[in-house]
Each structure stands twice: as C-alpha cells, then as structure tokens.
Amino acid sequence: xxxxxxxxxxxxxxxxxxxxxxxxxxxxxxxxxxxxxxxxxxxxxxxxxxxxxxxxxxxxxxxxxxxxxxxxxxxxxxxxxxxxxxxxxxxxxxxxxxxxxxxxxxxxxxxxxxxxxxxxxxxxxxxxxxxxxxxxxxxxxxxxxxxxxxxxxxxxxxxxx
Numbered sequence: 001x002x003x004x005x006x007x008x009x010x011x012x013x014x015x016x017x018x019x020x021x022x023x024x025x026x027x028x029x030x031x032x033x034x035x036x037x038x039x040x041x042x043x044x045x046x047x048x049x050x051x052x053x054x055x056x057x058x059x060x061x062x063x064x065x066x067x068x069x070x071x072x073x074x075x076x077x078x079x080x081x082x083x084x085x086x087x088x089x090x091x092x093x094x095x096x097x098x099x100x101x102x103x104x105x106x107x108x109x110x111x112x113x114x115x116x117x118x119x120x121x122x123x124x125x126x127x128x129x130x131x132x133x134x135x136x137x138x139x140x141x142x143x144x145x146x147x148x149x150x151x152x153x154x155x156x157x158x159x160x161x
Contacts, residue, residue: 004050005050006050007051007052007056008052010051011051011056011060013043014040014044014064017036017037017039017043018037018040018064018067021034021067021071022067025070025071030074031075033067034071034072034075037067037071038068040060040064040067041064044057044060044061044064045061045064048061053104053108054105054107054108055108055111058108058112059112061088062088062092062115062116065085065087065116066085066115068081069082069084069085069119069123073123073126073127078127078128078130079130079132081123081127082120082123082127082130082131082133083132085116085119085120085123085133086132086133086136088116091109092110092112092113093109093113095109096109096110096113117137120133120136120137121137
C-alpha cells in the first residue's frame with residue numbers, strides 16, 4: 001500500500017490538476033477540462049482532512065466545484081452546472097451552522113458562503129435563471145441568520161461533496 005499524502009503533496013497534486021484543467025479550458029477543450037476538474041475535486045474531497053488547514057481544504061473544494069460547474073455549463077449541461085453550484089453552497093451552509101463540526105471548519109465554511117453566492121449570481125447572469133439557484137438564493141442562504149439551517153436540503157451528517 002502507498003504512503004499517505006502529506007499536506008504539501010495534496011496541495012501540489014490538486015494545483016497541478018487544476019492548472020492542467022485551466023489550460024485545457026482556455027484552449028476550448030471543455031470535455032477534457034471537465035475530466036481533469038473532476039479529478040482535482042476528487043483529490044480535494046478525498047483528502048479533505050489532510051490539508052494543512054481548513055481554509056486550504058475548503059478553498060480547493062470550492063474552486064474545484066466552481067471550475068467543474070463552468071466546464072459543465074460550457075458543454076451545455078447548464079442544469080447540472082447549476083446543481084453543482086447549489087450542492088457546494090448547501091454543503092457550506094450546513095457545515096457553517098453545524099455545531100458538531102470543528103470551529104475552524106465552521107468558520108472557513110462561513111467565509112466561503114459569499115464566494116458561492118456570488119458565483120450563483122454570476123452564473124444566472126451568464127446562463128439565465130435556473131430554478132435550483134433561484135430557490136437557494138430566495139432562501140437567503142449565506143447570511144449569518146440562515147447559515148446551517150436545513151432549508152429542505154438533505155438532513156443527516158454533514159459532508160462536503
């Protein structure tokens with residue numbers, strides 16, 4: 001069995017995959033970019049507890065979802081892309097309000113809610129109103145008062161996905 005990845009290994013692998021995906025995306029190769037972004041997201045999620053801190057872990061997860069969503073949209077999978085954004089935002093919202101999670105994780109999740117909310121707003125400007133996004137934005141998720149409330153999202157143990 002292979003050795004465990006160090007925080008530096010995880011960061012380096014994720015960065016390498018993300019840069020590879022970005023180069024493909026910039027070249028208009030959206031399907032290969034999508035595949036690489038999926039791998040980068042997998043690295044970030046599989047090793048979520050292996051990053052040097054929660055900010056780094058969540059930054060990688062959020063960026064991976066944002067990249068994945070944009071590649072999906074460019075391939076014409078607009079509804080799936082909207083769902084990717086909503087899933088990320090919902091996970092952050094639940095994590096931010098889950099008192100069973102570490103304080104540093106909750107704080108980091110709360111800080112990234114604004115990023116995912118802004119991404120959803122930008123998405124709607126570029127790709128039109130999407131029911132999943134419109135519903136989530138209408139709930140007011142992302143504010144201090146709503147963070148972590150279920151709002152109809154799947155209940156149970158919080159996981160980032």
